[in-house]
Structure formats: structure tokens, C-alpha cells
Amino acid sequence: MDLFEYQGKQYFAKFGIPVSAGGAADTVDEAVKxxxxxxxxxxxxxxxxxxxxxxxGGIKLAxxxxxxxxxxxxILGMDIKGHVVKRLWVEHASDISEEYYASFTLDRAAxxxxxxxxxxxxxxxxxxxxxxxxxxxxxxINPVEGLSEAVANKAATxxxxxxxxxxxxxxxxxxxxxxxxxxxxxxxxxxxxxLKPTGEVHALDAKVSLDNNAAYRHPEWDEYRATxxxxxxxxxxRESDLQYIGLSGTVGIIANxxxxxxxxxxxxxxxxxxxANFLDIGGGANADQMAAALGVINFDQNVKSIFIxxxxxxxxxxxxxxxxxxxxxxxxxRAPIVIRLDGTNAEVGREILAKAGIPESKLQSKPTMLEAAxxxxxxxxxx
Amino acid sequence: xxxxxxxxTKVIVQGLTxxxxxxHGLRNRAYGTKVVGGVTPGKxxxxxxxxxxxxxxxxxxxxxxxxxxxxxxxPKAASAAILEAAxxxxxxxxxxxxxxxxxxxxxxxxxxxxDYPGVRLLGPNCPGIISPGKxxxxxxxxxxxxxxSAKGPNVGIVSRSGTLTYQALYELKxxxxxxxxxxxxxxxxxxxxxxxxxxxxFQKDPETHAIIMIGEIGGSAEEEAAEFIKxxxxxxxxxxxxGVTAPAGKKMGHAGAIVSGGKGTAQxxxxxxxxxxxxxxxxxxxxxxxxxxxxxxxx
Numbered sequence: 001m002d003l004f005e006y007q008g009k010q011y012f013a014k015f016g017i018p019v020s021a022g023g024a025a026d027t028v029d030e031a032v033k034x035x036x037x038x039x040x041x042x043x044x045x046x047x048x049x050x051x052x053x054x055x056x057g058g059i060k061l062a063x064x065x066x067x068x069x070x071x072x073x074x075i076l077g078m079d080i081k082g083h084v085v086k087r088l089w090v091e092h093a094s095d096i097s098e099e100y101y102a103s104f105t106l107d108r109a110a111x112x113x114x115x116x117x118x119x120x121x122x123x124x125x126x127x128x129x130x131x132x133x134x135x136x137x138x139x140x141i142n143p144v145e146g147l148s149e150a151v152a153n154k155a156a157t158x159x160x161x162x163x164x165x166x167x168x169x170x171x172x173x174x175x176x177x178x179x180x181x182x183x184x185x186x187x188x189x190x191x192x193x194x195l196k197p198t199g200e201v202h203a204l205d206a207k208v209s210l211d212n213n214a215a216y217r218h219p220e221w222d223e224y225r226a227t228x229x230x231x232x233x234x235x236x237x238r239e240s241d242l243q244y245i246g247l248s249g250t251v252g253i254i255a256n257x258x259x260x261x262x263x264x265x266x267x268x269x270x271x272x273x274x275x276a277n278f279l280d281i282g283g284g285a286n287a288d289q290m291a292a293a294l295g296v297i298n299f300d301q302n303v304k305s306i307f308i309x310x311x312x313x314x315x316x317x318x319x320x321x322x323x324x325x326x327x328x329x330x331x332x333x334r335a336p337i338v339i340r341l342d343g344t345n346a347e348v349g350r351e352i353l354a355k356a357g358i359p360e361s362k363l364q365s366k367p368t369m370l371e372a373a374x375x376x377x378x379x380x381x382x383x
Numbered sequence: 384x385x386x387x388x389x390x391x392t393k394v395i396v397q398g399l400t401x402x403x404x405x406x407h408g409l410r411n412r413a414y415g416t417k418v419v420g421g422v423t424p425g426k427x428x429x430x431x432x433x434x435x436x437x438x439x440x441x442x443x444x445x446x447x448x449x450x451x452x453x454x455x456x457x458p459k460a461a462s463a464a465i466l467e468a469a470x471x472x473x474x475x476x477x478x479x480x481x482x483x484x485x486x487x488x489x490x491x492x493x494x495x496x497x498d499y500p501g502v503r504l505l506g507p508n509c510p511g512i513i514s515p516g517k518x519x520x521x522x523x524x525x526x527x528x529x530x531x532s533a534k535g536p537n538v539g540i541v542s543r544s545g546t547l548t549y550q551a552l553y554e555l556k557x558x559x560x561x562x563x564x565x566x567x568x569x570x571x572x573x574x575x576x577x578x579x580x581x582x583x584x585f586q587k588d589p590e591t592h593a594i595i596m597i598g599e600i601g602g603s604a605e606e607e608a609a610e611f612i613k614x615x616x617x618x619x620x621x622x623x624x625x626g627v628t629a630p631a632g633k634k635m636g637h638a639g640a641i642v643s644g645g646k647g648t649a650q651x652x653x654x655x656x657x658x659x660x661x662x663x664x665x666x667x668x669x670x671x672x673x674x675x676x677x678x679x680x681x682x
Contacts (some may be wrong), residue, residue: 106485108572108602108639111492126644143489144497181486213458213638214484243636258570258636259544259599262625266649267666269628278629280636313510313524313549343549344524370668 001210004047006089007224008206015179017172017190018202022091031072032065034090040064041093044071048083049229051124056080061093083229094204099192100161101125101136102173103207104180113141113180115173117159122192135159147177168201169193184214233277233300240292242279249274250380252297252306252335254290256281256315264309267369273377276303290323291330298334305379308339309369317341317349325356328363336379337363340372385514385564386539386584386591387475387503388451392518395420395449395473397440397456397464399431403479404455407522408434411453414525416518419447440464440471453511453520454478461507462491469499477520478506478575485638488573495575504575508638510545510567521567528552531561536592536681538674539585540565541578543604544637547597547625547667554671555595560678563591570599570637578608586616593619593677595670596661600626601640601647609655619677621662623670624649 003011009019023034024047035042046058053059058080060071068090078085099122107114118136120128128135137159141147152173153166161169172193180188189207196202215221230238237244243258247265251273255261261280268275277300281293297306310320320341328337341349350365366372394411398404399421409432412418420435420443427438437443440452452468454461454476461480468476488507495502505512511521515528527549531537538560542548548567555562566581568574578596585591594616598605605624612620627649629635631642642648653663662677664670 106489106572108604109607111489111573113489142493143486144493184484184486186485211485211638212634213482214486216459217484245630245633245635247630255546257544257546258640259542259548259597259625260546260550262544262599262629262635262640263547263550263623263667265629266625266627270665275628278633278635311546311550311553313522313527313546343527343553368668370666 001212001221001224001228002049003208003210003224004049004087004227005045005206006047006087008208009203011183011208012179012203012206015175015183017175017179018200019206020091020094020202020204022089025072025088025090026086028069028072028076031088031090032068035062035065035068038090038092042068042090043093044068044075045089046075046078046080046085047087047089048080048085050081050083053080058085094194094202095197096194097197098162098165098195100169100195101128101191102176102193103187103189104177104185105187107140110140113143115139115141115147115155117155117173119160125191141177143181147174149174164199165195165201168195172201172203184211184218185209186211233296236299237279237296240296242281242293242296244296245278247275247277248302249276250302250304251376252276252300252303253309254279254281254293254297254306255309256311260309260311264307264369267373268307268377271370271374271377273373273380276300286319287323287326290320291327294327294331294333298331303335305335305376306333306337307372307376308337309372310339310341312343312346315344317343317345317347318352321349321352325352328358333362336361338372338376338379339363339365340367340369341365385517386581386588387505387564387566388512388514388518388520390517391417392451392475393417393419393447393449394451394453394520395422395440395443395447397422397452397454397468399423399434399436400426400429401455405431407455408453411519414519416520419449440467440473444471444473449473451475451520452477454480456480458482458484462487465491465504466494469495469502474502476502476504477509477511478504479509479511479521480506481508483507483571485572488571492573492575505566506569506575508571509569509574510548512564512566514564515562523549523565523567527556528565529556529559529561531563531590535561535590536678537561537563537590538678539563539588539591539594540597541581541585541594542567542597543570543599544597544625547623550667551595551597551671554668555674558671558675560675563588570639572602572639578604579611582608582611582616586618591618592681593674595674596620596622597667597670598622598624598652599637599640600629600635600642600649603647605652606655609659609661612659612661619681621664621670621673621677622656623664623667624652
């Protein structure tokens with residue numbers, strides 16, 4: 001789960017990382033109220049999860065309440081690369097002497113944590129990596145050992161952070177590492193990490209991505225979950241506890257297992273179609289799950305055919321078949337189903353489907369994944 | 384021969400009295416696996432259909448001489464269960480648990496590396512391992528795996544995905560090709576056992592004559608495998624990578640299946656494997672028929 005900037009800053013603050021005084025606002029009046037409290041000048045920032053906000057006009061400096069009113073009014077409702085701005089973050093504008101970059105992630109190849117630190121912040125770190133790779137210090141941290149302030153200090157020295165900022169940067173690195181580990185982040189990034197003329201170091205932006213697997217020990221994440229940007233289909237799927245990702249194609253997909261579901265998308269694409277979604281119905285799918293899955297697919301106006309791809313391991317063919325028959329009696333489907341059913345008790349399952357008396361215009365069974373994909377794509381493409 | 388497990392492997396099930404542990408533990412025993420005990424704290428002295436239950440892994444190992452463990456406990460308890468097994472002297476640990484926080488996984492992996500370097504962890508979030516006819520630990524339906532033939536050629540399978548592993552087993556069975564061992568390494572960001580670990584074992588295993596590898600988007604495990612294959616694997620291979628059409632920035636069901644910052648794409652992985660001499664199929668069926676061609680050539 002990706003956090004908005006304002007949430008990331010609030011999360012940072014919990015771990016003692018200094019951020020600018022400010023607050024979130026959903027209306028122009030709220031923005032003025034927050035700005036008055038934060039002291040002028042302030043920065044009014046669009047809260048969207050997409051890069052390039054500044055260039056799109058989503059970040060503006062305001063010296064007084066009238067300017068806040070003007071900018072907040074312009075930015076709220078603005079469309080930035082398909083993301084509509086519903087919320088603002090208004091904070092006291094900082095004087096900036098220097099801009100740095102700091103982040104923690106998991107390096108999957110090394111199976112260790114990775115600190116990336118650079119004295120060249122405030123720009124896209126990928127660009128720095130391409131132009132001047134030596135400007136980024138990369139340090140592996142053993143999760144068993146953690147990060148000490150001495151090691152953080154050395155990393156900052158290696159990154160050519162100037163002496164006056166060293167202590168401040170090292171302290172923030174240790175706090176940011178705690179946020180990353182104890183806070184169960186996939187990514188904790190500060191860009192830019194700024195040095196003020198007064199000598200203080202603080203986080204001017206926050207990019208935080210949380211590990212959903214750790215949600216059980218973070219009840220405080222519920223408020224982030226409530227503001228997550230999901231489309232209506234994804235919202236519906238979440239309510240039914242389905243692993244669903246909305247896409248823009250015309251073939252609705254239901255498969256058991258993440259790998260098979262991914263593979264189904266690929267095969268549909270290979271035979272000239274496009275998937276409307278990713279949906280993993282999981283192991284041991286029963287009638288209720290199948291009905292819920294078909295319900296979500298059915299909600300999608302773009303769906304022209306539905307491809308159910310099941311390979312039974314634990315999942316048994318007859319259970320899948322019963323599930324489909326029952327689901328079809330509960331839900332009036334907008335598009336015909338093409339099913340490929342293989343593996344454990346597949347013959348029994350296919351027999352159940354054949355005997356259910358569903359016309360072939362509504363349900364076809366195909367023996368292989370490729371043939372089923374071709375049939376589903378042919379229907380979706382109107383052939 | 385087989386890799387990691389064989390007909391003598393003695394297995395305990397951590398979480399045998401739970402729903403998943405009981406269901407799969409009993410299935411594994413029915414397949415012929417030596418399931419010698421179970422562990423559930425506080426339930427020592429009970430039994431599950433004749434399998435004795437112990438309070439701790441140490442008790443179970445002492446009483447049964449088990450050398451492998453099958454962990455089927457909830458995410459909250461999984462890391463402690465893995466470390467308990469390692470501390471009790473278990474050398475091969477299979478953890479099927481899905482949903483363990485990545486921070487816990489990284490810490491557990493590095494703790495094993497530091498304190499128990501001789502221990503192999505398979506998983507978490509994996510289907511397990513089957514050496515057809517000898518040993519089945521995990522959730523694979525044993526009947527879909529073809530037995531290896533005495534004179535070969537037999538194929539080894541290594542995969543990040545559960546259902547695609549079944550798919551591969553099934554395709555080989557349809558083609559009448561025997562399987563030496565099938566290893567599901569799991570779809571999480573920090574798997575205990577990597578493609579490279581399995582490829583090294585398959586290369587050494589006299590019963591394995593060719594290898595199928597099934598990868599997916601995310602991370603760089605397939606690229607590392609390709610480097611290893613180039614330098615070390617002489618046995619012929621086919622492969623399939625899932626997720627060519629997966630959108631960037633989305634976790635595709637598995638915690639580790641995500642393309643981020645342009646890295647971990649299926650195309651990059653396929654290119655790396657092709658450059659290492661692996662025949663790459665564009666779907667699982669194609670990888671299966673490429674393997675059938677390879678096997679024909681070996682006969």
C-alpha cells in the first residue's frame with residue numbers, strides 16, 4: 001500500500017523524523033486555516049500518488065491567505081495524469097541550503113536491507129544513478145544487526161554530505177531505518193532531505209510504501225486503507241476478499257493461483273486479446289468464492305467474455321463446476337464463459353457442467369488453456 | 384536419487400493439529416512420505432490419526448529422529464517455528480505459510496545464515512517439494528506427478544508458482560516424461576531456497592537429465608539463475624516466465640511478483656535465460672512441449 005505524502009510525513013513523525021509544520025486540507029477554507037497555523041509563507045501541495053506534480057502545477061508557494069485561496073482553489077479537483085486531486089497538504093515553506101536523498105528498501109538479490117544515500121537530492125534518483133552513479137552511496141545492512149549511528153555517519157561521510165549536516169543526516173537515517181523496519185515499509189524514501197540555513201536537517205517529502213502482509217500488527221494503518229485509490233471494481237473485490245487487479249481489456253479472467261492467473265493474462269494477450277483484470281480465486285475455491293468472483297467480473301462494463309482457467313491441485317474439478325453452476329443461478333452474467341478445467345477430478349467437473357443444461361452461448365468448455373484463450377478472445381473481439 | 388529429500392526423509396509437521404497441517408500432513412503420509420510426528424505447543428501426548436504430537440520440535444526430533452519439518456502455521460507464528468526447527472537440529476525446513484511480513488522473512492533468513500548455516504529453508508509461501516514415489520512434503524497433489532523411470536530421461540522442475548508447478552507436472556505426465564524432483568521455491572521476496580540452489584543440485588543429481596524452470600516477474604532471481612546456468616549447468620533446460628502483460632507497480636497475487644522502476648520484467652528474464660541457452664516457451668504448454676523435444680533428443 002502506497003501512502004500519500006501527508007500520510008508518509010505523519011508516519012515519519014511517529015518515528016521522530018523532523019518534517020515541516022503543516023496539515024491536510026480537503027477544502028479551500030481548511031487550507032487557509034492550516035496555512036494560518038503553519039505560518040506564512042506556505043507551500044500548497046496536491047496529494048496524488050503520481051510523479052511530476054510540480055510540473056503539472058500541483059505545488060504552489062503562497063505568501064498570504066488570499067494566495068492560499070487562489071492556489072487551493074485551482075489545485076483541488078485538478079487532474080494530474082489521470083489522478084484527480086481531492087486533498088491538499090499545506091505546510092510552512094522551508095528555506096533550503098542543500099538537498100539530499102535517502103531511502104531504505106529490501107535488496108532481494110542480496111537478501112539484505114539497502115540504504116541509498118546521495119548529496120544530490122531533489123531530482124529523480126534514477127537520473128542521478130544513470131548520469132553519476134558514484135554520487136549514490138549504496139550500503140547493505142544485515143537485518144539481524146540493524147543500523148547504528150556510527151555506520152550511518154560513515155555512510156553520510158562517504159556520500160560527501162558536508163560536515164555541518166553530518167550529525168543531522170545520520171540521526172535521520174537511524175530514525176528512517178526504524179520507520180522502515182519497525183514500521184514494516186517496503187520503501188521509505190526522503191527526497192529531498194534538506195539542510196536549512198539554520199543548520200537543521202529535515203524531510204521535505206515522504207514516499208512510503210507499506211507491506212500489506214504486516215497489516216495485522218498495525219491497526220493504525222486502517223486510516224490509510226480508507227483513503228487508498230481503488231477503482232469501484234477493486235473496492236468490490238476487496239469486500240469479497242479476492243486478489244483482484246483491474247485492467248482495461250475486454251476478457252474477464254478468473255484463475256486459481258497467482259502464477260496461473262498471470263499466465264492466463266499472458267496467453268490471452270498472445271492470441272490477440274486483452275484482459276479486463278487479474279483475479280486469483282485461490283486454492284480450494286468453492287461456490288461462494290466463484291459467485292463473488294463472477295460478481296466482480298460482471299460489474300465491469302468492458303467485459304465481453306469471461307475466461308475461467310482452473311488447474312486443480314487441492315482445488316477439485318467438481319467443486320469448481322458446482323460453484324459455476326450455482327453462481328450462474330445467482331448472477332445474471334453480462335458475458336459468456338469459456339472454461340478450461342484440468343487437474344484433480346476435472347472429468348467429473350466437466351460432466352457436471354455438461355449436464356447442467358447451460359446453453360453453449362453462455363458456457364463453453366475447452367480442453368487446453370490455449371484453446372480456451374482463443375475462444376474467449378474470439379467472443380470478446382466479436383468474431 | 385533425488386534432490387533435498389528421498390525415501391528415507393523423516394518429516395514432522397509443525398501445526399499438525401491445525402486445519403492445513405492436518406489436511407496436508409495426512410495427504411503426505413498417504414502418499415508414502417514418512418510423516419513421523421507433529422508439533423503443537425500444549426498438545427503433546429495427543430495424536431492425529433496415529434501420528435504422535437509433541438509440545439516442541441526438540442521433543443519431536445528426540446523421539447522420532449526426524450530430519451525434515453513441514454511448517455503449516457499462521458504468518459504470526461511462522462518465523463518462530465522456522466527458528467525453533469533449526470535450533471532443534473532439523474536440516475530441511477519446508478514452510479508453506481503465505482502472508483509473512485517481508486521484514487520478518489529477511490530477519491529469519493539472515494538469522495539462519497548466521498546461526499544455522501547447514502539448514503535449508505524451502506519457502507515461505509511455497510507449495511513444497513515432491514520426489515515422485517519417494518517423498519512429498521507440502522500441498523502438491525501427488526497423483527499428478529509422473530514417477531521417474533529407472534533408465535530415464537527424467538526431468539527436474541523448479542518453480543516460483545504453485546499452480547504453474549502443477550501445470551508443469553501435468554504436462555510432463557501427459558507426455559509420459561518422468562520427474563526426478565519438483566521444487567516449489569515460492570513467490571515471496573526473500574525465499575529461503577533460490578533457483579540457483581536448486582539448479583546446482585539438479586546439475587549434480589544423476590537421476591535428473593533435464594530441467595524445467597518456471598519463473599515470474601519481480602526481483603532478479605531468474606537473471607541470477609541465467610548467469611549460473613551459463614557457467615555451471617550442462618543439462619538441457621526449458622523455461623517459462625509468467626507476467627509478460629502484468630502492469631508495473633502492482634503486486635500480482637504473490638508478494639514478490641512486482642515490476643518496479645522498470646526492473647524485474649518478464650521480457651528481461653526471458654532474454655537472460657535465452658542468452659544462457661535455455662529454450663523459453665511463451666506459455667506453460669509451450670515450455671512443456673519444448674521439454675518433450677529435449678527429452679526425445681536424450682533418448
